[in-house]
Amino acid sequence: MGRVNSKAGQSAEIIIQGDCIEAMNALPEKSVDLIFADPPYNLQLGGGLTRPDQSKVDAVDDDWDKFASFQVYDEFTRNWMNAARRVLKDTGAIWVIGSYHNIFRVGATLQDLGFWMMNDVVWRKSNPMPNFRGTRFTNAHETLIWATKSADQKKYTFNYDAMKALNDDLQMRSDWLLPICTGGERLKDGDGDKAHPTQKPEALLHRVLLATTNAGDTVLDPFFGTGTTGAVAKKLGRNFVGIEREERYIKVARERIRLIKTGAPEDLKVTTSKKAEVRIPFGTLIERGLLEPGAVLTDPAKRHAARVRADGSIVCRDATGSIHKIGAHVQGLDACNGWTFWHFKTDGKLKPIDILRQKVRAEMGEA
Amino acid sequence: MGRVNSKAGQSAEIIIQGDCIEAMNALPEKSVDLIFADPPYNLQLGGGLTRPDQSKVDAVDDDWDKFASFQVYDEFTRNWMNAARRVLKDTGAIWVIGSYHNIFRVGATLQDLGFWMMNDVVWRKSNPMPNFRGTRFTNAHETLIWATKSADQKKYTFNYDAMKALNDDLQMRSDWLLPICTGGERLKDGDGDKAHPTQKPEALLHRVLLATTNAGDTVLDPFFGTGTTGAVAKKLGRNFVGIEREERYIKVARERIRLIKTGAPEDLKVTTSKKAEVRIPFGTLIERGLLEPGAVLTDPAKRHAARVRADGSIVCRDATGSIHKIGAHVQGLDACNGWTFWHFKTDGKLKPIDILRQKVRAEMGEA
């Protein structure tokens, strides 16, 4: 076990190689604001699975997902959660993600240890793997649990208005529709194979960190893998500590995070008060990486320019608000359809942001 | 405790008033096909919970009693689940619905008792109650767990094709979007207040029963409430046994169910899978003269050719065997469905031999 990467200064990025329990016990107590944990799911797969076209499904058969029994898994869970609890500030919170194989044990253990559940959140996958044999319902979601350190903890971070802004000025619900991690975001090893079997999408972490941390907070991920938590934390100006046992994952994570740029502080500010109404969640574009925080939008004639912030609000000179509100403001009008007014540059051409919305709609299928 | 309503004949509708554990223990073992359970999680409303030693549990909403209350709840859960397990047929299954307050304990207990999870299913509420104080995500879903009696249980009911038909010919996913129970469906008492605080929508039970029971099966609901399970079971031609402690809920349930009419048998038929159809050996086609010995079969691209022999085996170059074996062999695969792979020429066109099988099935159906 050893510290791999540590940077002093305004942004701490720490990756520790080793067992997560030992590593957490070596950290100062009550030192982190949020823990995001993606522990092994304890899948119990039978023989090989083939698709109808007889191709083979690449199973998660790694050693780190092998447990002898529920009892052994529960003990593992209690141990890492106790270590996590120690390093968590009293005002801190924890997120754990899992599937039906493990999430009920995870949830019960959280409660047993005194964590207090705020929500269970369902990640609905827009493109899950089908059930090839027609034996069950398509396993189309995973479950996240968000819990504070204790029941009597009244202070915790929840950026309610930022979530609302991200969701078209409707309260963010407990079910989130997001695609799984594929395409360019999916990290590959030298052979072109996936670098990690269970890489999570950045959009998921974006929402988690935006909702329950503030810029400058420290996020701990005890099952760091290829570093999605670190990548999004850096992008959003949060400090992070990642712990990972496998050197090969750390290597990938370091290179990945090296290339990430932190958004400018003014872009990372999130809405703290009510804003004008919007119809389509513009924030989804940022969450999904179609626009970066800090991206510049202009009108077709380039008379006005605005900067995009992480929660989907935009800034033009002194004014902050939705794409519609700011669009109306700069034109001196009462109303404006921001989707067609604001443009972004791609391939040297200005295009309305509405084409990005269409892209998202196409990807997400139903509303 | 007493039996309130029992009807002999083709459709059994039984409502039992009393404690669900005692009542289940009084039923014959291995007698029900499906259990649907909506257990209480608010221990105060659950009322009359007792510890194993029969001592009364007092108010459990104080922080100091959180751990004690989880233990008591787990004990309660183990007790009713064990009783449920006893009355369940070996081919039977159980559904349990809950929210984050109790579902993790319920799920872990199911696993501890040997039930085998098939899916966790998310009921997404299209019209959830908002979070008025803006302190959390809108609690917009509940979780259902579908589990069979044991891991090595190979036979269970899942009407895959019926679910697929219900979902526009796409596999039914594990997330279901349904409205909460309101309007005319919501039962009221004499004062116009809701008769039961957590009445479930019939649409939810409709999907559960259609997916995992057949007409004529017996469904048990140990927390019957105002009888949604019974109402839908009757509508769909399933027998049911409902157990409920409170007389006032039973009264409402009886009147409700009395008004329900069972659908006509032909309307209750659902789309079935090919697996359920009669098996036709390939040799039958030759026997019946639909293919002559010596007939030539090819794949759609005409890359491979095989000759049919009198006993239903086929020959391709040196290899002899079943249509499936040879189909797999020539493609270099482990398996192949010979019915759809091999084609024969008729009217100058290539057609899969599967249409001949369909012809035989149609003829057998008439006979």
Place this chain on the structure above:
DNA sequence: TTCCGAATTGAATCTGTTG
């Protein structure tokens, strides 16, 4: 270069009957 069809792939507790 662009467009269209084919191929690939993702945290999966993934068959049933006969001999």
Place this chain on the structure above:
DNA sequence: GCAACAGATTCAATTCGGA
């Protein structure tokens, strides 16, 4: 109980290759 074998079974998104 195990081996052999029949034969049923997939959605969304991206990438690749040929026209």
